[in-house]
Amino acid sequence: MDPSQVKIPPMKNLTVDNITENVIRINSLCKDPRMKYVLERLVTHLHDFARETRLSSAEWMTGLEFLTEVGQICTDVRQEYILLSDVLGLSILVDSIDHPKPPNSTEGTVLGPFHTHEAEEISLGGSMSTDPAGEPLLVVCTIKDTAGNPVEGVKIDIWETDSTGHYDVQHADRDGPDGRCIMHSDCEGVFWFNAITPVPYPIPHDGPVGRLLTKLHRHPYRPSHMHFMFEKGGFDNLITALYLRNDPYETSDAVFGVKDSLVVDLGRAGPEYAAKYGVSEDHVLLTYDFVLVSDVETSELRAKNSKAALDKLGRKVKIVNGLPIPELD
Amino acid sequence: MDPSQVKIPPMKNLTVDNITENVIRINSLCKDPRMKYVLERLVTHLHDFARETRLSSAEWMTGLEFLTEVGQICTDVRQEYILLSDVLGLSILVDSIDHPKPPNSTEGTVLGPFHTHEAEEISLGGSMSTDPAGEPLLVVCTIKDTAGNPVEGVKIDIWETDSTGHYDVQHADRDGPDGRCIMHSDCEGVFWFNAITPVPYPIPHDGPVGRLLTKLHRHPYRPSHMHFMFEKGGFDNLITALYLRNDPYETSDAVFGVKDSLVVDLGRAGPEYAAKYGVSEDHVLLTYDFVLVSDVETSELRAKNSKAALDKLGRKVKIVNGLPIPELD
Known part of the structure; x- marks a missing residue:
């Protein structure tokens, strides 16, 4: 391409009104x-x-310097x-646009900046935290599809802070991943592991x-929470988190992540769980039943939502590769 | 401040429709x-x-990675x-919003990313470029106010590329500023200097x-150009540039800077300039008469434009410190 020969209409004398x-x-x-x-x-x-803001040159420069520093x-x-996005x-x-959820499926929430790709796989019942100061927490969950069938072999990526409210990567002297793990659900769609009770943190x-x-x-x-990411072929990836009820920041999360359906009450193991999972009866317990949505159902719902939202805005679009582009007459 | 006590309405269950x-x-x-x-x-x-785009999580991440890399x-x-802004x-x-120009004043244009604060002051008639491969160019300009009076003592910051189309800071092995200078206008509002003929560059x-x-x-x-910045107390800073007519990129500047009023024809010194400025008669010559606008006139025009534009958008605003904020009833 000889750039001086590019065929575009002449552009000169650009003003506030014609630049766009x-x-x-x-x-x-x-x-x-x-x-x-x-x-x-x-x-x-x-x-x-x-x-609309009549942005000044000084504000523009402040903004560019801010963006530079963020990078x-x-x-x-x-x-x-x-x-910053959070x-x-x-x-x-x-997340809400790209991962729409039908009723009775598990809602998604923010990924946050602390997911890493270095978590190690642990077996069911393993421990994801080595923090001796954390309150031991038994987590027992199920995964089902929207028809209520257990989903086996889901890859689950889980991460939480230590008891001081810091993720492993925030410690300069760390020597490996901690407070994070990967596991897979069993044939009954169950996964369980030992963690520590989440704490609020800035x-x-x-x-x-x-x-x-x-x-x-x-x-x-952010209110106390534990992150989960679910992946299995045929299902829409679910990025979500569980929040502890009555956290002081439950209704003012700095990153807007809390949803009622993701707020949980911690309980105690009691005789049944104590016997089954080898903990004391007063061991703190978190249980949750996750529901995954199929890829097909998600993409149909996403396309339907996109068309409806853009129709409402008066934009004629068609969905190509799952995403809208203008429908040209 | 105890952040858990901040009085804000509870925020939970945020959706596509209520997050904003x-x-x-x-x-x-x-x-x-x-x-x-x-x-x-x-x-x-x-x-x-x-x-409106139904932005996908993958596009969002691509965007954040791009912004990170830019930083x-x-x-x-x-x-x-x-x-990127350019x-x-x-x-x-x-620039157009913040530095509005009344008729018959010199238009502004983009600052660009290559202005530095290390240019050295030179005397009238000095040389701003040491590039032996550049075509020598004599530049003779005047500065007036909108009433036609010469403006003395204006600080003028001037920068251009070398003959290969690179600014000094783009050379890793440079040992100081080159292709840039600062000078001050004389009592007749005149400034003149020796430079090289600008060339187009990517x-x-x-x-x-x-x-x-x-x-x-x-x-x-970008089409061939030379940057100028003018500063004097009582006048709005003028950031502008002069462009050479018939450059191959005159109507497709990658950063949208060209305005007809800033496009110039190069001439030859001829007998009068040759005698006055000590060059040969066929020495290449660039002349231009800049017109600066007072601070007062600029801020009145800026406020008037802001009010008019925001009125048109149905936004009731008042101007505080020169910039609009909502007028609350």
Whole structure:
């Protein structure tokens, strides 16, 4: 391609009023219709944001410096952009759009910035935490499909903080994964393991996102919770978490993750669980029955929701590869 | 502040439809009304963008990884976020909003990512480029106010590439500033200096912004130009550039900066300039008459434009510290 020969309408004298259509026009050279649509909406909203706020050059520079700093503080074990997306409510929104749940299935919630790919596989009944200061917690769960059949062989990725409210990767001196594990459900769709009772903790607030929260006069705390991710061929990946009832931050989660259906009461093992799982009767117990949705049902529901939402906005779209693009006449 | 005691409405069960109002509500704890307004519009547009595109989790992650990479490639001498803002047309838009120009004043344009604070002051008639391969160019300009009076003592910051199309900071082995200078206008509002004829060049496209342009099938070139920034107390800072007519990229600038009023024809010194400035008669000559706008006139025009634009959008605002915030009844 000789760029000086690219055929695009001449672009000069761009103003507050005509810049948007011109940027969209040159971006429409893009061959990928989905990317073209995403960029068209991105540029429109970015420009409307500047026009509606009458954004000043100084504010613009402050914003760019902030975004630069958010990128620069990221490392292999710190993802400040996910954190920014979380505190702006974008993460929970995208999860809700992309992983719609039919009634009676388990709701999803935010992934958060602390999922890693280094958790080790443990056997059913194994222990995921080595923190001696944590309160021992027995977790016993089932996994079913929406028809009520147990789902065997689901890969479950589980992670939680230690008793001080820090994930393993937040400790500079760690020597391996802790407070996280991978396991697989058995033929009855059951999985169980030993963990510690989750505690509330602040999201990392020593960086640019923390400073943003301070300026907004918002606290950085998340209510006590344990993360779960479920994967099995034929089912929509479920990223979710369980929250402890009556946590001081239950209704003001810094990242907007709490849903009533995911709030649980801890109990005690009692005679039956004590005998079956080899713990004392007063051992703290968490039980939950997860319900996974099939890929097919999810993609049908996602497409239906997309069409309905965009119809409502007056946008004619068609669904291609599961995602909307404009329907051109 | 005990964050568990913060008085905000309970936030749980957030959905595609109610997340935005809830994020705005918790952000409204912010004490700064301007920041609160900017964040309200930011969150609204960010969420609407996700809703209108039905953004997928995979696209969301691709976006966050892109933003992370844009931040991580930034250094003291490379500002990829300004570049991103430039290629999305945001930079020229913000400049137009924040530095409105009355008729017969010099228009502004994009700052670009290559302004530095290390340019050295030179005397009138000095040389800003040491590149022996560049075509020598004599630049003779005047600065006036909107009433036609010469403006003395304006600090002028000027920067251009070398003859290969690279700014000094793009050379890893550079040993100081080159192709940039600072000078001050004399009592007749005149400044003049020796430079080299600008050449077209691609913006840095070996990073994430370059990859974005490739995906969009856009070229990364800017037409030949020279940057100028003018500062003097009582006048609105003018950030602008002069472009050479008939450049192959004159109508397809990758960063949307070209305006007809800033496009110039190069000439030859001729007998008068040759005698006055000590060059040969066929020496290449660039002349331009800049017109600066007072701070007062600019802020009145900016406030008037803001009110008019926001009235048109049905937003009742008042101007505080030069910027709009909602007018609450």
